[in-house]
Amino acid sequence: MTIDRSIKIAPSILSADFANFGQEIQCVEAQGADWIHVDVMDGHFVPNLTFGPPLCAAIRPHIHTVMDVHLMISPVDRFVDAFAEAGADILTAHLEAGPHVHRTLQAIRGAGCKAGLALNPGTGLCNVEHLLDMVDLICVMTVNPGFGGQKFIHSQISKVRELRSLIGDRPIHIEIDGGITADTAPLMAEAGADVLVAGSGVFKGGSVTDPAPYGTNIRTIREAAEAARTAA
Ligand code: DX5
Ligand code: ZN
Numbered sequence: 530m531t532i533d534r535s536i537k538i539a540p541s542i543l544s545a546d547f548a549n550f551g552q553e554i555q556c557v558e559a560q561g562a563d564w565i566h567v568d569v570m571d572g573h574f575v576p577n578l579t580f581g582p583p584l585c586a587a588i589r590p591h592i593h594t595v596m597d598v599h600l601m602i603s604p605v606d607r608f609v610d611a612f613a614e615a616g617a618d619i620l621t622a623h624l625e626a627g628p629h630v631h632r633t634l635q636a637i638r639g640a641g642c643k644a645g646l647a648l649n650p651g652t653g654l655c656n657v658e659h660l661l662d663m664v665d666l667i668c669v670m671t672v673n674p675g676f677g678g679q680k681f682i683h684s685q686i687s688k689v690r691e692l693r694s695l696i697g698d699r700p701i702h703i704e705i706d707g708g709i710t711a712d713t714a715p716l717m718a719e720a721g722a723d724v725l726v727a728g729s730g731v732f733k734g735g736s737v738t739d740p741a742p743y744g745t746n747i748r749t750i751r752e753a754a755e756a757a758r759t760a761a
Contacts, residue, residue, distance in 0.1 A: 532700040536754045537563035537724045538747050539597055539704070542588075543579065543677045544728035550584075552737040554591040560744035561751070564595040566706070566726045568677075569612075574603035574626055575675035582611040589616035599647065599706065599726075601674045602626065605633050613640035621645025621668050621704075624652055634663040645704070649674065650682050654691055664701055666724070667692060671717070672707030677728040681708025686720050693721025711749045715757030725754060 540562045545553035554565055567585060572578040589596060598617040602608065603626040612620055620642040622633045630646070637644040645666035646657070650673060657667065669689050672679035685705075692703060704724035705717045714725050727750055735742035 530700045532702060534702075534723045536718060536751055536758070538731070538751055539564035539566040539595075539724055539726045540731040540743070540747070541566040541568055541677065541706075541726050541728035543568040544732040546737065549737055550588050551591040553732075554588060556735075556737050556740035557731060557743050557747070558592075558594055560740055561747040562594060562731070562743075564597045564724065565592050566728075567596065567598045567617075568728075569598060569600050569602060570675065571602040574623065575601040577675045582608070582615040585612060585615035585617060592616075595619065597621070597645075597704075597724075597726075599645075599668065600626075601647075606636055609633070609636045609640050613637075613642050617642050619643040619645050619666060621647050621666060623647045623649065623674075624656060625649055631660065631663065634660060638663070647674075647706070648688075650685055654688065654695060657692070658695065661696065661699055661701065666702040666704055667696075668704040668706050668726075669722070670706050671709070671713070674707075679708055681710075681713040683716075686716050689717055689720040689722055709750065711753040714750045714754040718754035719757040719761045725750060 540557045570577045570579040597619045605622045620637045634644045643665035646664045647668035671685045703722045705722045706726040709727040710730045
């Protein structure tokens with residue numbers, strides 16, 4: 530099986546107007562977003578709180594691309610079915626969220642979603658190898674999870690390069706999350722990433738009444754990433 534390894538830009542609605550998610554999603558999709566990234570935080574696994582399954586269900590009808598749900602919660606398993614029922618296409622759980630990530634990934638696929646595995650910046654790849662046949666996506670965090678607008682952690686570039694080679698021909702997306710701009714996207718595209726999550730990098734400068742900057746931001750990040758790949 531092969532997958533689409535072209536560069537995909539996934540705006541994180543963590544940087545959108547929280548009073549207006551439906552329109553914000555329509556605007557970024559109209560401006561070229563490939564996926565919509567939804568950051569779920571529990572105030573326990575990460576030091577911030579965002580939203581749960583009802584919000585995901587409410588925004589689902591507005592998403593015409595891919596609903597990519599990033600679960601920064603612990604425990605995870607008891608919520609998998611609720612997020613699947615809310616319409617997630619991809620459910621990503623953290624390797625660090627509990628002792629039974631293998632079971633969590635089984636539950637995600639069992640619920641009919643694609644399974645993602647996220648790694649904090651301090652987590653190495655040694656525990657990933659035995660999970661490779663259970664995942665559709667691996668998300669390398671390039672900030673410590675919990676907040677938008679943080680600074681990109683450069684030490685993750687070599688991790689992505691190593692992960693790309695570990696994955697080989699397997700149909701697994703490499704997603705990068707945190708601090709993505711037109712300056713950092715090329716570093717990750719060149720190292721092997723294909724999905725670039727960007728919150729502040731996409732939503733800066735625009736609004737639902739003036740969405741053109743979203744399009745400019747998406748295009749600028751995409752073009753920088755694609756150019757780095759072509760040069761590689
Ligand atoms: C961080 C979240 C990210 C975040 C990215 O915990 O997982 O998705 O929203 O935001 P930026 O692109 O602003 O770093
Ligand atoms: Zn995220």
